[in-house]
Amino acid sequence: MGLYERKGFATAKSVRSVLSGTCRMLARRDLLPSNPVRDVGRLEQGRRKPPRALTVDEALRFLALLDGSEYARRNELPDIMRFLLGTGARIGEALALKWEDVDLDANAVRIDWTVSRIRGAGLVREAVKTETSERTLRLPDWTVEMLRKRKRDAAPGDLVFPNTRGRLRDVGNTGKMLRKVRGDDFAWVKSHTARRTVATLLDDQGLTARAIADQLGHARPSMTQDVYMGRRIVGEARSPLDGMFGQASVPEDDGDAA
Template sequence: MPVGTHGKITVTPYLDGVRLVGEGKTWHTPEGDQVPMKKITWIARCRFRDNDGRTRPVEAWSSTRTGAEQNLQDALTTRKRASSDKITAGTRLEVLADYWLRTKIDPSKLAVNTKQRYRYATEQYVIPGLGGLLLRECTVSRLEAWVTREVEVEERPASARLALSCLKGMLDVAVREDALTANPARSVTPVPATADAEVKALAVAEVVKLRAALATDKKAKSQDLGDLVDILLATGCRIGEALALRWSEVDLDEHVVYLTGTVVREKGVRLFRQDTTKGKKPRGHLVPAFAVTMLERRSAEVEPGELDLVFPSWRSGLREVTTVDKQWREFRERHPEWTWITPKTFRKSVGTAVERGADIEAAAAQLGHSRSAVTAKHYVEVAAIGPDHREILERFGGIAAPA
């Protein structure tokens, strides 16, 4: 048998350690005494070839035949996984991928959303596309061909870029385990980044008009969309950070709001408040008067609830980011002139306004970016007219005096 596989499974009935004889629902001791079904213990057995090459017996038991066989299958699954944790050149890529996710990604300090993105890319793209290859078969040309197909045929450049990043990570593990001498994924041609969409921000007049529309839309008002937009415009925070805001982090006397966490949905588990922002550092913002007025009104109107949330759900719990996204789409359907606006537009509008009124470093600090280059590239709208340097440039128009 190959390493990590098992032989034929047999299931046998016993009573107090004595093997019974019979069939169906009629079983007897060797002496001929009939045994009631409820007293029988069923034992499922097979032989399994472990990672050291030795074949050993494995067994499991239950009060039913089916239960015993299922328990044995569960034990074999655990044993196979333990066996697969030894990575060699003959290991399949799908086994390495599982090992990488379980031992390197899941226990890491990466954000929950980042872990979920890595797992999704691995399970949806890497394993279906390359999982059957042995590590020794993961050549640069094979990986290159797969990435090219994902980009050009499947038209998934962003997914291919993330999948290639996952491939590099898991094959680095194979190198550290001495299964490979070099990481072939690191020689694959990088997937070029797609052209960034032009940053579009709201002008002051547009913000005033939009806030008026939100204030007069009954559905939007019942969903607190206007108040949410106000906190986004007052801080430049992300929607998940706004939904995680607690009253204990709001200082109405000093006009300060502290952003310390975000709302996250962990797939298959729960919705919870992650006690760090995307930038990992809490941020305090002095907020303008319109936001203070809104917060003062909400402090009198909103039941704090057990979670002390400023923007709770109707059940006083956490609100889903996806729920707010849906509510915003419905608002846009009722008001078609705002179809181009998403919750992220408000963050871009804040970045643009601060950059225009101060500078790019101030805008980066407002948005919580560690590098102003990110702010300039993704969050500041390019001015239609450049800066007024006419006085400086006028010097070129001088006329030399005649000799």
């Protein structure tokens, strides 16, 4: 599998540009007879595949795959994916969560922060970029169940999903861990797939574009919707995702997950 297939058009184009510049400089210095990259055909960007979401059955099978992987359990991927599927949060938002942001009795979570890597400072917890990204979400019961168990069993600390040292997790490293265990059947699944899945399921349930945008923390769907629909806690009584993954409960610890 080539670079294009593995990393995509943008990365392949950037690499080609760097190689061409290097070869052009070497050719000018008579270290190469010519620029070989120039003789290679142009990269053509194929038609983009539409974003894909997990079906309910696929989501359950993917969670079962993670639950069955010692590597995934050790790196807490099942819990992270359950949270993403229960909220539609961005991976950085999930990894920035502190217990003070979670109200398990009210089935609610406040999204105000994200994890970013800052040059010279490393990983930091910083405020989300826009007001629309700040939101309070209702949690489905099966996500609350996971969080209660997690809070009971977790080492002391304020982060909900810390790394093994109790510090902020790296978004990129978490993605690499997921790719390592997702298998051939789910090779297309990324953390962001959970957001698409939540959006698709809510749309299938008949929720408005405004409600779905509020759930995901997107910019307003349109000025008309923003003017005529007020912002509110999403799913005031219950999470709209409550019935989606009824079999997604956290499996009982069998003692060999460490």
